[in-house]
Amino acid sequence: MLTRRHMLQAGAGGGLILGASALLPAWARSASAGNKGIFELAGTEFDLSVGHSAVEIGGRAGHAITTNGTLPGPLIRFREGDQVTLRVRNMLEEDTSIHWHGLLVPFEMDGVPGVSFPGIRPGETFTYQFAVPQSGTYWYHSHSGLQEQMGHYGPLIIDPVGKSPVSSDREYVLVLSDWSFLHAHKLFAKLKKNNEVYNFQQRTAQDLMRDAKANGLGPTLADRAMWGWMRMTPTDIADVTGAAYTYLINGHATADNWTAIFNVGERVRLRIINASAMTIFNFRIPGLPMTVVAADGLYVQPVETDEFQIGVAETYDVIVTPTKARAFALVAESIDRSGQAVATLAPEIGLIATAPLLRERPLLTHKDMGMAMDHGAMAGMDQATMAGMDHDAGSAMTEPGAGDSMAGKDHGAASDADMQAHNHKTGAGVDNLAMAATNRLGEPGLGLENVPHRALNYLQLKSLEPNPDTREPEREVEIHLTGNMERFMWSFDGLKLSETNSPIATLSDGERVRFFMVNDTMMTHPIHLHGQFFELVTGERDFKPRKHTINVKPGEKMAFDFTANAGDWAFHCHLLFHMHAGMMQVVSVMPGDGEPLRDHMGRLKDATRNSSDDNLKSKNANPSAKIKRAAPKSEPVKTMDRGGMDHGSMGHGSKPAQPPPKPQPVPPDQPHDMKNMDHAGHGGAR
């Protein structure tokens, strides 16, 4: 176990001299007693050690998995364009990994075990090497097991080469997270046994009486009957709540009063990172407007707001300019309002900002079921409650065996042109289908619709730089976010990762693609696509916001475009337990031929790729890189010996040759596929 001294040594080894607080960046300055801050590591060579640590959270002892002994892990600070080397030593008894969230590194450096590399075995040291391709506010975390819930995450800031378009007098990083004293696997297991185990905000007899007084008994009972018939609950907003979590800002519970200092009139930049496992936060600073200047690391045109919802893995940079010498509360409130973390922004040490009371929890509505249309909503509902039916609204024809449903049933919805098609697997794992999914990008998020102040929505975000690629998409892929709350099963297109044997989409490098997300569930899912920045389709032409993670709201259908970046990339819900339950698949972008490759900024990509090959060669000579590695190839897939691919070990048997993805809008079903996995069949169906 790492002691505090070890932590300091590790920090020093990483290139930072600790002890003289003046050398600490402003954001990490410990402002009040008990604040331990986050250690910063800067430079181009980093030594990271993942291990067990005893931590103190809100005055209570707990066990964490940490990087260099701290929770959150050290702030890693890169400089755009630098060639960096990170040696990650695994001190655990299980495999570990680090994923650089939002960084467009070569895919083999992306850090997802089983997708981009084999993971880091206990006792081994793995060396990541890549050229830092961008600047901004990001973070890193484990992609192994449930280590992220246990504390294996930290902030990652990249300073730009040139001058930043946003000036500030000082800056702080705010890492928001959720901590549980219960082991992550136990949390997950409890949800599998009883999905409401942490929901202590359910509707009760008191609510019934209150609503009956307000709305009349008849409508109240009708409302209860509607939800009861659906076997859904309008209070199902967060799976793990304040009943299990202590919410943290920079590793500190509210009681620790983490404090950031300002001088009146200063422009203070807050880099806000949601590093939670399961918590979407509402962030606000009562009495202090925020100007959002960056989202997911990339600059946006400044937009002033009072509150925003930040999905797991999203980041926002905001500028605040306090003009009064008083303590402000930095408030991160869980989306279900079962708890919050509060820190202080004050002109001096020792002040404690007044924490606002928790607001009343929001309730889900018809719209969150994907049944926004009032007309015929009940009819749609009756249909949707039929067990495991297959919807094909376009043709009103049920494809035989398209799901494992027992009561396969098609309904004559063809007359309604707005009806959302559902050409994906249904059955036990899919409890709801959004029949009238709506675009909700213009909404601030669950519970923020009616707050008495401004709340940010995605349509307000406009990229500061013109988008590097404004081509129309050549291909459209529709992906459904699916799940069954009762069974705590989560999936894409009705298929858990464990049930798939092919990527959810196979694209070509440089290809312009539009992904539609249809959220059939009643939960908000922060969806993350590795290795790409995608442009939200907001109606904006050249200044679409570019993100790596997007909160897809309940019952929503939204779209994003991106220029496919070669590699196999994880695509998943960033709610850790949803991912663990199966809500993850792989987007495979095959290397193109002929056309010069461009990176996310539209620059020629060869430089990045070549330099990464150099990394690999140098790593080969590094004795600490213990993982055996095949000789690197500049174009791995094209020259790959396909016959040697070990399909047999995955139990899939050999596969017949398949057509290339590019000219073919609908990838064929695989003839040997026994599980009716027809998700590939609608890859480009719409």
Added chain:
Amino acid sequence: MNRRLLTALAGMTLALANAPSAVAQQVPGAQADAYWDKDAQARARQALYSEHGGGLNYFALIDRFEYQSNDGTPTLLFDGQGWWGGDRNKLWVKSEIEYDFNSATFEEAELLALWARPISRYFDLQAGIRHDFEPDPTRTFGVLAIQGLAPYWFDIEASLFVSGKGDVSARFEAEYDFLLTQRLIVQPRTELNFAVQSVDELNIGSGLSTAELGLRARYEFNRQIAPYIGVNWKRSLGETADFARAGGEDPGSVSFVAGLRLWF
């Protein structure tokens, strides 16, 4: 010809046409195989699958562990069940045991071992065997059951039993949780037993043989531990009631109950 087959044929044709430069749709993560040791990759991929939807879990519920006053013949009741498995297949075990304090005997002791699969969003189909260790003579049954959540939040269990001798019986159980507060929960419960044939040696008549209605109020200290009190009404009906009367028993009884509900 169905669409699936057409798509497959079209795909094969395209594959032939593009054979020399064909880039096959491949196992997710296969591109990284070019960079790393293939065996290590295969192992990691296996772990990836089991960690993202392939996991196994267990559940154990003691729904009723209670003392019943039972009109002067107090009994101890244990009613529990549990499962082990993944989302698609589960081994399900159920047991109900009734102990009579006055006669110091087990009135009833049954154990069910079932294999369960989901058949719809909210229901599982269960099949297996049931063995009654008590009452004497012991009996073994084949079981087919569905269990799950019916509309309006009713927990339903409907079981069909066929004994070794060919006697057919059925049981229907339903529970509903009504939240007075977040932790104080009232639960009405019913259980109906049916028999197709009379089983004289066990004093069971054909038709609806017994009916039970209960109302329990529990307090969930946390969701897993909840003591409760309640009232339970039980009655033999039809021929079964005649058997009871003939044996000098009251066919109906009202119990005050006190017990503990647990799950883990």
